[in-house]
Amino acid sequence: MDYPDALNKLIESFMRYPGIGKKTAERYAFHTLHRFENEDIADFIDSLHRVKEEIKPCEQCGHLTDDSTCVICKDTRRDQTKILVVETSRDVIVIERSRSYDGLYHVLDGVIAPSEGIGPEDIRIKPLLERLRNDDVKEVILALNLSDEGETTAMYINRLLEKTDLLCTRIAYGLPAGGNIGYADVVTLHKALEGRKKY
Amino acid sequence: MDYPDALNKLIESFMRYPGIGKKTAERYAFHTLHRFENEDIADFIDSLHRVKEEIKPCEQCGHLTDDSTCVICKDTRRDQTKILVVETSRDVIVIERSRSYDGLYHVLDGVIAPSEGIGPEDIRIKPLLERLRNDDVKEVILALNLSDEGETTAMYINRLLEKTDLLCTRIAYGLPAGGNIGYADVVTLHKALEGRKKY
Numbered sequence: 001m002d003y004p005d006a007l008n009k010l011i012e013s014f015m016r017y018p019g020i021g022k023k024t025a026e027r028y029a030f031h032t033l034h035r036f037e038n039e040d041i042a043d044f045i046d047s048l049h050r051v052k053e054e055i056k057p058c059e060q061c062g063h064l065t066d067d068s069t070c071v072i073c074k075d076t077r078r079d080q081t082k083i084l085v086v087e088t089s090r091d092v093i094v095i096e097r098s099r100s101y102d103g104l105y106h107v108l109d110g111v112i113a114p115s116e117g118i119g120p121e122d123i124r125i126k127p128l129l130e131r132l133r134n135d136d137v138k139e140v141i142l143a144l145n146l147s148d149e150g151e152t153t154a155m156y157i158n159r160l161l162e163k164t165d166l167l168c169t170r171i172a173y174g175l176p177a178g179g180n181i182g183y184a185d186v187v188t189l190h191k192a193l194e195g196r197k198k199y
Numbered sequence: 200m201d202y203p204d205a206l207n208k209l210i211e212s213f214m215r216y217p218g219i220g221k222k223t224a225e226r227y228a229f230h231t232l233h234r235f236e237n238e239d240i241a242d243f244i245d246s247l248h249r250v251k252e253e254i255k256p257c258e259q260c261g262h263l264t265d266d267s268t269c270v271i272c273k274d275t276r277r278d279q280t281k282i283l284v285v286e287t288s289r290d291v292i293v294i295e296r297s298r299s300y301d302g303l304y305h306v307l308d309g310v311i312a313p314s315e316g317i318g319p320e321d322i323r324i325k326p327l328l329e330r331l332r333n334d335d336v337k338e339v340i341l342a343l344n345l346s347d348e349g350e351t352t353a354m355y356i357n358r359l360l361e362k363t364d365l366l367c368t369r370i371a372y373g374l375p376a377g378g379n380i381g382y383a384d385v386v387t388l389h390k391a392l393e394g395r396k397k398y
Contacts, residue, residue: 050205
């Protein structure tokens, strides 16, 4: 004895998401059944339909867009001399929300991870090099996560750029705002000390 | 600057679920975009379509079904002399999974809640009384939650049945398995003491 088929299927779909277990999936399925108007369901279905069809990477930077070029690449008022390199489109959104950067981006769509068989040719490094042929670009800022893969990828890109006139920089790593030294991990503390500045 | 429209819409749909905030909704939307195959999306859409169309209350007990009568009511091997009254269909599923009951059910679809303007006529009490005209039924077991509304509803139904020959019982309330007396709330402790039995 369990749920009717359609309800079971909906529960299974919710369980495909990270962190959603059976109980939560059931809760969402019941919420859909009892609280969603037909219009809400139609909206949900429509957005699921559209998301795979319309959303694609920007031809230039790789950021998600529903056009051939994303709004950031289109914006000529932005500083065209800087390209900030990130792992994912989400990183772009988060940095944009922080309003701390006004140059261009480049989304790698991953990092070099030899243990998972992901090499430099599997991420968008080649399109980055092509963009760097443009004379406007003066600086490449690496904003990769503080992980073995992030370090490997940063090192790899930095080495490629050593032969060029481009300035290659990295964002700072250290103790985050609200972070507690007593609970910080070894890598963060190491980076925080290594990156110390004169007061 | 934010997400492309279709992605924003999908994030909004996820945010309509209880406990899903912006960050989690974004995570699910990205998961849909990056990890779902077209087939997974088609399944999800199909189940959303079907859930509102196919799932309806059982004509007899009110439990969710995709047929006119639910599998429990159809099962003639079940004890037809007992009806266990619950608030929601989820309660039926949970009790079924516990394999601690083999009679019939009646889903009230809510509880009497005067503060929210929900009276006895707004929940499925009338269909319950109609079912009780059947001579097979000997016992009505009230399995409502331990809340003011649950108590009110139980009291109301019990009063209606006082005039009949039916046995009206309530499930036991008290300290749950794994529950810690040191952290138990006043109502649970009160019920646990009130319901104490001879050793």
